[in-house]
Amino acid sequence: MSKSYSLTLTIRRFDPDASRRWFQTYTLSTGPILRFVDLFRRINVEQDATLAWTSSCEHAQCGSCSVKVNGRPMLACELLVENAVNLFGTTKFRIEPVTVAPVVRDLVVDWEKAYERVHRAKPYLIEPKELPPGMTEHRISPGKIARYEEATRCINCFCCAEACLSSCRNFIGPNAAMAGIVRMMDIRETQKEERLDLLYSEEGIYRCHTSKACSHVCPKEIDVAHFIALAKEGAF
């Protein structure tokens, strides 16, 4: 428990006032189970209050703190120092903002812009099915739900979109596509036509090159590529 690491964090910074971009290096001595968000906070308190970064729940339930660590999109709140050292085989880390949205300052991006894709995918039941007569709620068998339950765990951290080979161009992106696929599979959605139009549109799932990078980087361990494959087959 008394192990200590000497870390070098090189953070990409952006000052919107001066339109200045640069890399800044911070060194910290830290124990093994501090998270990267704890390191950012320590930098703020001990070294540099001006470094801006985003987080909210800080336990992988909200998806606000996605950053690139040595090129890999990850949640800073669940990356422990010791695990990072083992994963990358180094104590030197380059930390950059994700590129799925414009940078506002330092590691803070404009998530609202990234979410426009999810909003286009209509993350709600467009037209909910009416209740059968005499029923007060729908009956849905656990087996039916099990087919898409994994996809409902998505927190829109956009790590998949960041890693996706296709999403920077014309593809709506893996997480936004999945928001539509879940509702295609939900028996309570009656607007399947509109959903298909969205999924098979110009920015739809045929833009996906099946690199499966999405599944590889998902912090929630969702097999995103599996759901996109189902949609390509029409096997909802």
Next chain:
Amino acid sequence: MGKTLQIHSTLACDVLIIGAGGAGLRCAAFIHERRPDLKVFAVTKVAHPQKSHTGTAQGGLAAVDPKDRTDSALFHMFDTWKGGDCSSDQNVVRKIVAGGWEEVQWLELRGMHLSRDEEGNISKRQFGGHTVEFGKGDALRAVFEADRTGKGIMDTVWGEALKGGALFINATVATELLFNEGRCVGAVLFKVKEGEFVAALAGATVLATGGSGQVYRITTNCRNNTGDGPAVILRAGLPVMDPEAVQFHPTGIVGPGILASEALRSEGGILRNKDLEPFMERYAPKMKNLAPRDIVARSIEMEIREGRGIMNPDHQLEHVWIDLRHLPDHVHEVKLKEVASFFKTYANLDSRTQLCPVRPSNHYHMGGIPTNEYGEVQKSADAIVPGLFAIGECACASLHGFNRLGTNSLLELLVMGRCAGERVLSFLKENRAPAVKDAGEATLALFARYLEAQGKENVGLIRQEMRAMMTGKVGVFRDETGLQEAVASLADLKRRAAQAPVAVKDMRMNQELLERWELDNLLDNAMTIAQGALMRKESRGAHFREDYPERSDEYQFHTLVSMTDFGKVCFGKRPIDMSIHESGGEHAERFGIMPRKY
């Protein structure tokens, strides 16, 4: 440097909802369903509404299913009244409990992925303190979506608000309420990302800013829960209610404080101190590790205080162990899957073979902005502020009294979101928003002071000191001396905060400036908590005074505290509604003053 701050623009809407978590967006969705023609602004501090703290709630949503012959609303009301240590308002309890199942249906019809039983019906699970027949047996009353019920609710209300056409204003806080002739007519917003102040004029304003857990060093609350709503209320000269009623969850994971579910103990986990002694046997010989939350929390704190805790070197935090090593593999892999994975993720420990570090963690503030059963904000026990509403954790109606039952918070935020929405609509019919003068002058002066401050103090360090002090002196255990020290210490921290400069002067995404403002909010909240706890010379629910360990009828009222000058508090009282008891109806005798014993 030296740029003059100004109100960038003035916006107008019908309803201004400040806080777009579960409560705020339930309210927005309701208003859109009834009145699609209205313009609703949903302001959120986080980057997008889906990032709200409601999304982290795990266990369930309490609601009595009218189809269930074994359960009844009356049983749920009794449990809530008893659990709240006879400090809930019975009119509010009745209303919220009665509205529960309607909310479950609303969510289900709109796509929430509630867990199902084999027949495809909505599953229910048991939760601590929820009983049938007035404590005779366990109630199956909590509907859930696996271990992410809050996320299911958040995704549904966000989707519905979006579908209805709510206008989201993200990464934005409200810094000042606007009034005209005593009526609330909107608020000044600080758009953090853009660095702009705007005046938002509204027919009705709803505060739904969430919790204030960041007042404490160890908390299950998110980074953004800095008590902004209550602080803005205090600055408007209005009171907050029962701030001293703060719930601590016994088992937060060291270090961040992430909630490790009660299931740890109910599945057979054993709490141990540094000598590996199963110490709960000394504090609760009968119930041992299954004793109620507050007793377990106090026992753990006592072990730590008496030197039988363990120091975590990374987080510099003392804790005890929870021992799960003796439990069969399938319990780790199935029943405790989520929390076992939390220990792995946040402490790199395997709960099957290693002891896991836990300690009490601030969890929920029962108190908040006082409202009546319609969500209308009160300026005193018997007068409201027209045009101003408050719902969710920032508000206090009060359903939870001095201690909240698990799964009752999700119930409350949904029902009160809808009820406040109803009231907003009837209020809009009768009233039009008059214009306002001098909007934002107080905000601009405040932020100018932050930007101009000089000195050697450090916002982050002051915040750290405050949080550690609050955990130590105004936490699970409280006493006269400690509370007086806390009040003095807060005054000192407030003075030092004035000498903390902000290095970045550019307004866009100025995290330093935001954190400086948050520090003032945290200090305001901390001061009312400490002062309320000092005033209340008794123990009630989660408020535990070592020097006054019993509940006292002398304090059978809600605390109202207002504070226009930091530290100078003014107390008032609000009677606790006992209308169920006084109605003389069936089982009314169950709703009298009783000891909270399980």
